[in-house]
Amino acid sequence: MRALLRRLHGAAVALLLWRGRAPSPARPAASEVLSQHLRQRRLPHWTSFCVKYSAVRNDQFGLSHFNWPVDGANYLVLRTGCFPFIKYHCSRAAPQDLALQDAFFTALKVLNAGIPTLLYGVGSWFFARVTETVHTSHGPVTIYFLNKEDEGAMY
Numbered sequence: 001m002r003a004l005l006r007r008l009h010g011a012a013v014a015l016l017l018w019r020g021r022a023p024s025p026a027r028p029a030a031s032e033v034l035s036q037h038l039r040q041r042r043l044p045h046w047t048s049f050c051v052k053y054s055a056v057r058n059d060q061f062g063l064s065h066f067n068w069p070v071d072g073a074n075y076l077v078l079r080t081g082c083f084p085f086i087k088y089h090c091s092r093a094a095p096q097d098l099a100l101q102d103a104f105f106t107a108l109k110v111l112n113a114g115i116p117t118l119l120y121g122v123g124s125w126f127f128a129r130v131t132e133t134v135h136t137s138h139g140p141v142t143i144y145f146l147n148k149e150d151e152g153a154m155y
Contacts, residue, residue, distance in 0.1 A: 028136035029059040030086055034077070035070050037134045037143060038090065043073045045092050045153065049132075050085035050124050050144045058086065064105035067095045080109065082121030085128075085144070 033051050041047060060079060068075045068090070076096065078089040109117060128144035 026138050027055060027057050028138040028141060030056040031059050031068075032136050033134050033141050033143065034060075034068065034088060034090075036136055037132070038070045038073075038075065040132075040134060041151070043071065043092065044149075044151070046090060047149060048087075048089040048145070050082070050087050050128055050146075051141065052144075053081070053084055053086060055141045056086070060086075062106065063102065064109065065098045065102045067098060069095075078105075080105075080117050080120075081114070082117040082124060085121050085124055087120065087124070 030051065033056055037047065037049065038044070058081070061081075063077075063079055065076070065078055068077045073092055074095045075090040076093050076098065080087050124144070124146060128146050130145040130148045131142050132145070133140045134143055
């Protein structure tokens with residue numbers, strides 16, 4: 001079922017991001033952007049950012065709440081697609097069993113047909129004015145913030 005949803009979602013995003021017949025440039029995985037951002041920020045206590053679908057390969061499709069280890073630190077990540085962005089909220093914490101919460105958030109997004117996340121994406125499009133460049137193996141990627149984050153802040 002997840003594979004079918006991944007294919008349908010991929011086709012819908014490709015249609016919305018269609019750029020004609022020109023070959024698309026190689027894009028980094030969304031997971032690489034996540035890891036590199038956390039490294040560039042020197043493993044912050046928390047961060048919350050958006051990355052454009054068009055800038056990455058969505059290799060974390062179907063993950064809503066999960067553990068993400070980076071250089072010995074673990075992050076609890078809340079992730080959602082909010083077109084035209086993928087939104088991440090990351091908090092550094094000990095690993096936890098998030099399978100039930102991940103299934104709950106994923107089911108909630110499916111049941112509401114993604115309408116609230118689409119509205120969140122459109123709102124982010126208007127209000128995300130703070131940017132940062134993340135350096136990846138496929139070149140720089142711009143990420144967006146709804147507010148400026150204080151480096152070293154606990155909350």
